[in-house]
Each structure stands twice: as structure tokens, then as C-alpha cells.
Amino acid sequence: DADVTQTPRNRITKTGKRIMLECSQTKGHDRMYWYRQDPGLGLRLIYYSFDVKDINKGEISDGYSVSRQAQAKFSLSLESAIPNQTALYFCATSDWTFSKNTGELFFGEGSRLTVL
Amino acid sequence: KNEVEQSPQNLTAQEGEFITINCSYSVGISALHWLQQHPGGGIVSLFMLSSGKKKHGRLIATINIQEKHSSLHITASHPRDSAVYICALYSNYQLIWGAGTKLIIKP
Numbered sequence: 001d002a003d004v005t006q007t008p009r010n011r012i013t014k015t016g017k018r019i020m021l022e023c024s025q026t027k028g029h030d031r032m033y034w035y036r037q038d039p040g041l042g043l044r045l046i047y048y049s050f051d052v053k054d055i056n057k058g059e060i061s062d063g064y065s066v067s068r069q070a071q072a073k074f075s076l077s078l079e080s081a082i083p084n085q086t087a088l089y090f091c092a093t094s095d096w097t098f099s100k101n102t103g104e105l106f107f108g109e110g111s112r113l114t115v116l
Numbered sequence: 117k118n119e120v121e122q123s124p125q126n127l128t129a130q131e132g133e134f135i136t137i138n139c140s141y142s143v144g145i146s147a148l149h150w151l152q153q154h155p156g157g158g159i160v161s162l163f164m165l166s167s168g169k170k171k172h173g174r175l176i177a178t179i180n181i182q183e184k185h186s187s188l189h190i191t192a193s194h195p196r197d198s199a200v201y202i203c204a205l206y207s208n209y210q211l212i213w214g215a216g217t218k219l220i221i222k223p
Contacts, residue, residue, distance in 0.1 A: 033211075042202070042215040090159060102147035102166065102206045107159040 003027050006091050006108035014116050019078040021111045023091030031094040032074040034066060036087045049074055081115040088112050119143050120205055122214040130222055135190040137217045139203035142184065149204040150177050150188045193221045
């Protein structure tokens with residue numbers, strides 16, 4: 001099984017629908033991230049979580065919400081999807097620690113979302 | 117000015133060529149990552165380094181902290197190396213992402 005699993009891998013939906021993208025990890029990492037990738041652009045951070053009780057907005061959080069249900073699970077929701085949220089979404093984890101001030105990164109395979 | 121810049125943005129080369137991708141940054145960092153993304157695929161971490169040089173197979177990553185510059189080299193390039201290569205920095209406990217370098221290796 002993959003270390004970081006995203007579901008669904010592909011989703012087509014209509015404007016105004018609620019969508020949830022789910023992410024689960026088997027690495028035991030506290031830090032989890034949701035990123036968005038648009039063609040020709042780099043990764044942009046939507047939300048990140050340093051542990052179950054610590055959730056933070058990233059640079060493009062408007063229109064999105066998240067839930068950290070457990071250390072292993074971090075879900076991204078689009079309450080009312082709009083076409084410009086069409087993108088490839090990635091979940092990632094990190095074993096970052098204060099003592100090292102760095103950590104390895106592990107990514108899911110991505111969830112391709114199309115909003116019509 | 118972007119805090120991290122990669123060059124070139126696009127690179128096309130022939131199989132067997134030596135490839136260099138550069139990452140320059142303007143902030144203090146605790147570590148730098150090089151990652152690979154194949155077309156339509158996920159993202160895989162290749163290296164994490166905070167000083168010196170690391171090697172894995174045909175891939176070599178170097179970093180010069182004083183010059184705030186890192187390079188990713190691919191020796192004896194192969195069409196399967198075709199991918200987007202991304203550098204990312206850990207700075208002030210946050211990750212800062214480069215825009216990526218799209219590499220195409222022609223047979």
C-alpha cells in the first residue's frame with residue numbers, strides 16, 4: 001500500500017456541488033499538507049496541519065476547508081465548487097521536527113478535480 | 117522577486133547528455149529538497165540536503181549555502197528521466213516551492 005493515499009483520484013463535478021478529497025497516511029507523521037497545482041504553475045499551499053489540533057491556512061485557502069480527523073487522515077472540502085477550482089490536488093506529509101528543523105516529504109498520487 | 121528561482125524553465129536534450137538544473141534562493145534555509153514529477157503522475161522526493169553533495173544512481177545534488185544555490189545533475193540521461201524537477205526550501209519552518217523545470221530527453 002502507498003504511504004500516502006488520496007481518494008478520489010479523479011472527479012468531475014458541477015458548479016455549486018460540495019466535494020471532499022480525502023487523504024490518509026501510514027507514515028505516522030504529524031505534519032500534513034494540501035496543495036493545489038495548476039498547469040504551468042508551482043505548488044500552492046491550501047491548508048496545513050502540524051497535528052490533530054493545529055490547522056492553519058495556506059496562501060490560497062479561500063473556498064476550501066479541511067478536517068484532521070486523526071493523525072492519519074486529513075480531508076479537504078470544497079463547500080461550493082467553482083470552475084476555477086479545477087486543478088490537480090496533492091496531499092503530502094512530512095516528518096519535520098523542531099530538532100532537525102527539516103524533514104522528508106511524501107506525496108500522494110494526486111486528485112484531479114474538474115468543475116464544470 | 118521570488119524567493120526561489122529555478123532555471124531553466126524548460127530543457128530538451130538528447131539521450132546520454134549531462135543535465136544540470138539550477139535552483140537559486142534569497143532566504144535563509146534549513147534544508148532544500150529536489151523532487152520529481154512525471155507527466156500525470158505523483159511527486160517523489162529525490163534528495164533532501166542542507167550542505168555538500170548527495171548522489172543516488174545517476175542523480176547528483178549539490179548545494180552551496182554561502183552562494184544560496186543548488187544544482188541537480190543527471191548523468192547519462194535517459195528518456196525515462198523526462199519529468200518536471202522541483203526544488204523546495206525549508207525556511208522559517210515553512211516550505212517554499214520553485215516553479216519547476218520541465219525536462220524532456222529525446223531518444
